[in-house]
Amino acid sequence: MExxxxxxxxxxxxxxxxxxxxxxxxxxxxxxxxxxxxERAELALxxxxxxxxxxxxxxxxxxxxxxxxxxxxNQLPPDSETMFLxxxxxxxxxxxxxxxxxxxxxxHNNAYVASILEDIIRNRSIQExxxxxxxxxxxxxGTLKPKKHVIQQAPxxxxxxxxxxxxxxxxxxxxxxxxxxxxxxxxxxxKLANSIYKGILKFKESMDKPPR
Amino acid sequence: xxVWRSSLYRQLHSKIKNMAQRLIFALMVSLYVFxxxxxxxxxxxxxxxxxxxxxxxxxxxxxxxxx
Numbered sequence: 394m395e396x397x398x399x400x401x402x403x404x405x406x407x408x409x410x411x412x413x414x415x416x417x418x419x420x421x422x423x424x425x426x427x428x429x430x431x432e433r434a435e436l437a438l439x440x441x442x443x444x445x446x447x448x449x450x451x452x453x454x455x456x457x458x459x460x461x462x463x464x465x466x467n468q469l470p471p472d473s474e475t476m477f478l479x480x481x482x483x484x485x486x487x488x489x490x491x492x493x494x495x496x497x498x499x500x501h502n503n504a505y506v507a508s509i510l511e512d513i514i515r516n517r518s519i520q521e522x523x524x525x526x527x528x529x530x531x532x533x534x535g536t537l538k539p540k541k542h543v544i545q546q547a548p549x550x551x552x553x554x555x556x557x558x559x560x561x562x563x564x565x566x567x568x569x570x571x572x573x574x575x576x577x578x579x580x581x582x583x584k585l586a587n588s589i590y591k592g593i594l595k596f597k598e599s600m601d602k603p604p605r
Numbered sequence: 606x607x608v609w610r611s612s613l614y615r616q617l618h619s620k621i622k623n624m625a626q627r628l629i630f631a632l633m634v635s636l637y638v639f640x641x642x643x644x645x646x647x648x649x650x651x652x653x654x655x656x657x658x659x660x661x662x663x664x665x666x667x668x669x670x671x672x
Binding site (some may be wrong): 394395396399400402403404406407410414415416417418419420421422427428433436437440441442443444445446447448449450551555557561567568570573574577593597 | 643644645646647648649650651652669671672
Protein backbone atom coordinates (compact mmCIF):
# COMPACT_ATOMS: atom_id res chain seq x y z
CA MET A 394 0.00 0.00 0.00
CA GLU A 395 2.77 2.43 0.94
CA UNK A 396 4.52 1.79 -2.37
CA UNK A 397 1.39 2.70 -4.38
CA UNK A 398 0.73 5.90 -2.45
CA UNK A 399 4.35 7.06 -2.56
CA UNK A 400 4.57 6.27 -6.28
CA UNK A 401 1.39 8.26 -7.01
CA UNK A 402 2.67 11.26 -5.05
CA UNK A 403 6.16 11.00 -6.56
CA UNK A 404 4.74 10.91 -10.10
CA UNK A 405 2.73 14.05 -9.41
CA UNK A 406 5.79 15.81 -7.95
CA UNK A 407 7.74 14.81 -11.08
CA UNK A 408 4.95 16.09 -13.37
CA UNK A 409 4.86 19.45 -11.60
CA UNK A 410 8.65 19.78 -11.77
CA UNK A 411 8.73 18.84 -15.46
CA UNK A 412 6.42 21.74 -16.25
CA UNK A 413 9.09 24.10 -14.91
CA UNK A 414 11.98 24.47 -17.38
CA UNK A 415 14.46 25.09 -14.56
CA UNK A 416 14.15 21.51 -13.40
CA UNK A 417 15.18 18.14 -14.72
CA UNK A 418 13.58 15.18 -12.95
CA UNK A 419 14.68 11.59 -12.48
CA UNK A 420 12.62 8.97 -10.65
CA UNK A 421 14.36 6.08 -8.90
CA UNK A 422 11.41 3.89 -9.91
CA UNK A 423 8.33 4.50 -12.03
CA UNK A 424 6.49 1.22 -11.46
CA UNK A 425 5.82 -1.18 -8.61
CA UNK A 426 9.33 -2.63 -8.49
CA UNK A 427 11.43 -3.03 -5.37
CA UNK A 428 14.84 -1.35 -5.35
CA UNK A 429 17.47 -1.76 -2.68
CA UNK A 430 18.52 1.31 -0.73
CA UNK A 431 21.96 1.11 -2.32
CA GLU A 432 20.44 1.08 -5.82
CA ARG A 433 18.42 4.20 -4.99
CA ALA A 434 21.49 6.09 -3.75
CA GLU A 435 23.55 4.90 -6.74
CA LEU A 436 20.87 6.12 -9.14
CA ALA A 437 21.03 9.56 -7.53
CA LEU A 438 24.82 9.61 -7.92
CA UNK A 439 24.71 8.33 -11.50
CA UNK A 440 22.19 10.98 -12.55
CA UNK A 441 24.21 13.77 -10.90
CA UNK A 442 21.25 14.91 -8.85
CA UNK A 443 21.26 18.36 -7.29
CA UNK A 444 18.55 17.41 -4.85
CA UNK A 445 17.17 14.12 -3.50
CA UNK A 446 13.65 13.69 -2.14
CA UNK A 447 12.62 10.31 -0.78
CA UNK A 448 8.86 9.96 -0.27
CA UNK A 449 7.39 7.54 2.28
CA UNK A 450 4.21 6.83 4.21
CA UNK A 451 4.50 6.15 7.90
CA UNK A 452 2.97 3.57 10.24
CA UNK A 453 2.91 3.09 13.97
CA UNK A 454 1.60 0.57 16.48
CA UNK A 455 0.07 3.64 18.16
CA UNK A 456 -3.04 4.26 16.06
CA UNK A 457 -3.23 7.86 17.30
CA UNK A 458 0.05 8.83 15.63
CA UNK A 459 -0.51 11.22 12.72
CA UNK A 460 1.13 14.00 10.72
CA UNK A 461 4.01 14.44 8.33
CA UNK A 462 7.68 14.20 9.33
CA UNK A 463 10.83 15.31 7.53
CA UNK A 464 14.18 13.62 8.05
CA UNK A 465 17.62 14.72 6.96
CA UNK A 466 21.04 13.23 7.53
CA ASN A 467 22.36 13.66 11.04
CA GLN A 468 25.50 15.42 12.11
CA LEU A 469 24.97 14.97 15.81
CA PRO A 470 24.43 11.55 17.40
CA PRO A 471 20.81 10.60 16.66
CA ASP A 472 18.32 10.10 19.47
CA SER A 473 17.49 6.53 20.41
CA GLU A 474 14.24 6.41 18.47
CA THR A 475 15.63 7.57 15.12
CA MET A 476 18.69 5.33 15.58
CA PHE A 477 16.35 2.39 16.16
CA LEU A 478 14.40 3.25 12.99
CA UNK A 479 17.52 3.60 10.87
CA UNK A 480 19.00 0.32 12.14
CA UNK A 481 15.77 -1.50 11.46
CA UNK A 482 15.64 -0.02 7.96
CA UNK A 483 19.20 -1.20 7.27
CA UNK A 484 18.59 -4.59 8.83
CA UNK A 485 15.48 -5.08 6.71
CA UNK A 486 17.55 -4.49 3.57
CA UNK A 487 20.51 -6.60 4.71
CA UNK A 488 22.92 -3.69 5.09
CA UNK A 489 25.49 -3.11 7.78
CA UNK A 490 25.59 0.50 8.88
CA UNK A 491 29.05 1.61 7.81
CA UNK A 492 30.37 -1.17 5.60
CA UNK A 493 28.00 -0.39 2.75
CA UNK A 494 28.41 3.35 2.95
CA UNK A 495 28.93 4.83 -0.50
CA UNK A 496 32.01 6.97 -1.02
CA UNK A 497 31.56 10.28 -2.77
CA UNK A 498 33.49 13.47 -3.31
CA UNK A 499 36.66 14.12 -5.30
CA UNK A 500 39.04 11.19 -5.49
CA HIS A 501 42.42 11.63 -3.87
CA ASN A 502 45.34 9.24 -3.40
CA ASN A 503 45.79 10.28 0.19
CA ALA A 504 43.04 8.68 2.28
CA TYR A 505 43.12 11.48 4.87
CA VAL A 506 42.71 14.19 2.24
CA ALA A 507 39.91 12.17 0.60
CA SER A 508 38.07 11.83 3.91
CA ILE A 509 38.48 15.55 4.68
CA LEU A 510 37.08 16.43 1.26
CA GLU A 511 34.16 14.06 1.78
CA ASP A 512 33.54 15.60 5.20
CA ILE A 513 33.40 19.09 3.71
CA ILE A 514 30.86 17.98 1.09
CA ARG A 515 28.84 16.07 3.71
CA ASN A 516 28.70 19.05 6.09
CA ARG A 517 27.58 21.39 3.34
CA SER A 518 24.97 18.86 2.22
CA ILE A 519 23.65 18.55 5.81
CA GLN A 520 23.28 22.33 6.13
CA GLU A 521 21.44 22.52 2.81
CA UNK A 522 19.28 19.51 3.70
CA UNK A 523 18.20 21.32 6.88
CA UNK A 524 17.24 24.33 4.76
CA UNK A 525 15.40 22.10 2.31
CA UNK A 526 13.44 20.49 5.18
CA UNK A 527 12.48 23.96 6.46
CA UNK A 528 11.29 25.02 2.99
CA UNK A 529 9.19 21.86 2.70
CA UNK A 530 7.63 22.37 6.13
CA UNK A 531 6.83 26.04 5.38
CA UNK A 532 4.98 25.03 2.20
CA UNK A 533 3.31 21.91 3.65
CA UNK A 534 -0.43 21.86 3.11
CA GLY A 535 -1.34 18.88 5.27
CA THR A 536 -1.20 17.73 8.87
CA LEU A 537 2.17 18.07 10.56
CA LYS A 538 3.50 16.33 13.64
CA PRO A 539 3.96 18.57 16.71
CA LYS A 540 6.54 21.29 15.99
CA LYS A 541 9.33 19.59 17.97
CA HIS A 542 9.11 16.43 15.86
CA VAL A 543 8.38 17.79 12.37
CA ILE A 544 12.01 18.01 11.29
CA GLN A 545 14.36 15.35 12.60
CA GLN A 546 17.82 14.04 11.85
CA ALA A 547 18.32 10.32 11.22
CA PRO A 548 21.01 8.20 9.58
CA UNK A 549 18.65 6.67 6.98
CA UNK A 550 20.67 5.02 4.23
CA UNK A 551 19.33 6.89 1.19
CA UNK A 552 19.75 10.35 2.67
CA UNK A 553 23.15 9.59 4.21
CA UNK A 554 24.77 8.19 1.09
CA UNK A 555 24.15 10.94 -1.42
CA UNK A 556 26.28 14.10 -1.66
CA UNK A 557 23.42 16.41 -2.64
CA UNK A 558 20.90 18.03 -0.25
CA UNK A 559 18.45 15.28 0.63
CA UNK A 560 15.34 14.77 2.68
CA UNK A 561 13.09 11.84 3.53
CA UNK A 562 9.44 12.87 3.70
CA UNK A 563 6.94 10.79 5.67
CA UNK A 564 3.64 11.96 4.20
CA UNK A 565 1.55 10.82 7.14
CA UNK A 566 0.45 7.72 9.02
CA UNK A 567 -1.36 4.94 7.17
CA UNK A 568 -2.19 3.47 10.57
CA UNK A 569 -4.26 6.53 11.54
CA UNK A 570 -7.80 5.83 10.39
CA UNK A 571 -8.60 9.35 9.15
CA UNK A 572 -5.14 10.13 7.77
CA UNK A 573 -4.77 6.68 6.18
CA UNK A 574 -8.07 7.17 4.33
CA UNK A 575 -7.01 10.64 3.20
CA UNK A 576 -3.62 9.44 1.99
CA UNK A 577 -5.25 6.95 -0.34
CA UNK A 578 -7.35 9.64 -2.09
CA UNK A 579 -5.93 11.18 -5.23
CA UNK A 580 -7.05 14.70 -4.24
CA UNK A 581 -5.01 14.55 -1.04
CA UNK A 582 -2.07 12.95 -2.86
CA UNK A 583 -2.07 15.87 -5.30
CA LYS A 584 -2.24 18.37 -2.43
CA LEU A 585 0.83 16.81 -0.81
CA ALA A 586 2.69 16.55 -4.13
CA ASN A 587 2.01 20.24 -4.75
CA SER A 588 3.35 21.06 -1.26
CA ILE A 589 6.56 19.16 -2.01
CA TYR A 590 6.87 20.94 -5.36
CA LYS A 591 6.40 24.36 -3.75
CA GLY A 592 8.93 23.48 -1.04
CA ILE A 593 11.53 22.48 -3.67
CA LEU A 594 10.82 25.70 -5.56
CA LYS A 595 11.30 27.77 -2.41
CA PHE A 596 14.56 25.98 -1.63
CA LYS A 597 15.86 26.52 -5.18
CA GLU A 598 14.97 30.22 -5.02
CA SER A 599 16.84 30.55 -1.72
CA MET A 600 19.87 28.85 -3.29
CA ASP A 601 19.81 31.17 -6.30
CA LYS A 602 19.82 34.27 -4.13
CA PRO A 603 23.29 35.76 -3.82
CA PRO A 604 24.66 35.51 -0.25
CA ARG A 605 24.41 38.74 1.77
CA UNK B 606 49.85 55.23 -38.52
CA UNK B 607 49.02 54.88 -42.23
CA VAL B 608 45.34 55.12 -43.13
CA TRP B 609 45.21 51.60 -44.60
CA ARG B 610 46.51 50.16 -41.30
CA SER B 611 43.98 51.92 -39.06
CA SER B 612 41.20 50.78 -41.38
CA LEU B 613 42.48 47.17 -41.10
CA TYR B 614 42.45 47.45 -37.29
CA ARG B 615 38.89 48.75 -37.38
CA GLN B 616 37.81 45.85 -39.59
CA LEU B 617 39.53 43.32 -37.33
CA HIS B 618 38.04 44.88 -34.21
CA SER B 619 34.57 44.76 -35.72
CA LYS B 620 35.00 41.09 -36.77
CA ILE B 621 36.21 40.04 -33.30
CA LYS B 622 33.33 41.91 -31.66
CA ASN B 623 30.86 40.20 -33.98
CA MET B 624 32.31 36.76 -33.24
CA ALA B 625 32.23 37.36 -29.47
CA GLN B 626 28.58 38.40 -29.68
CA ARG B 627 27.74 35.24 -31.64
CA LEU B 628 29.60 33.09 -29.11
CA ILE B 629 27.75 34.66 -26.20
CA PHE B 630 24.45 34.14 -28.02
CA ALA B 631 25.28 30.46 -28.71
CA LEU B 632 26.23 29.98 -25.06
CA MET B 633 22.95 31.49 -23.87
CA VAL B 634 20.96 29.30 -26.26
CA SER B 635 22.77 26.13 -25.15
CA LEU B 636 22.25 27.05 -21.49
CA TYR B 637 18.54 27.30 -22.19
CA VAL B 638 18.27 24.20 -24.37
CA PHE B 639 20.36 21.56 -22.59
CA UNK B 640 18.43 20.06 -19.68
CA UNK B 641 21.62 18.67 -18.12
CA UNK B 642 22.33 22.24 -17.05
CA UNK B 643 19.01 22.44 -15.27
CA UNK B 644 18.60 21.66 -11.58
CA UNK B 645 18.22 17.87 -11.37
CA UNK B 646 15.80 16.58 -8.77
CA UNK B 647 15.84 12.88 -7.89
CA UNK B 648 12.41 11.77 -6.72
CA UNK B 649 12.48 8.50 -4.82
CA UNK B 650 9.13 6.83 -4.09
CA UNK B 651 9.64 4.63 -1.03
CA UNK B 652 8.71 0.98 -1.21
CA UNK B 653 6.97 0.09 2.07
CA UNK B 654 7.76 -2.49 4.64
CA UNK B 655 10.44 -0.94 6.78
CA UNK B 656 8.84 2.11 8.32
CA UNK B 657 7.87 2.49 11.91
CA UNK B 658 5.75 -0.40 13.09
CA UNK B 659 5.50 -1.75 9.55
CA UNK B 660 3.81 -5.05 9.02
CA UNK B 661 3.94 -7.33 6.00
CA UNK B 662 1.44 -6.52 3.27
CA UNK B 663 -1.20 -9.24 3.80
CA UNK B 664 -1.56 -8.69 7.53
CA UNK B 665 -1.34 -4.97 6.84
CA UNK B 666 -4.54 -4.93 4.79
CA UNK B 667 -6.42 -6.91 7.44
CA UNK B 668 -5.26 -4.52 10.12
CA UNK B 669 -6.01 -1.37 8.16
CA UNK B 670 -9.46 -1.90 6.62
CA UNK B 671 -9.72 1.78 5.65
CA UNK B 672 -7.02 1.40 3.01
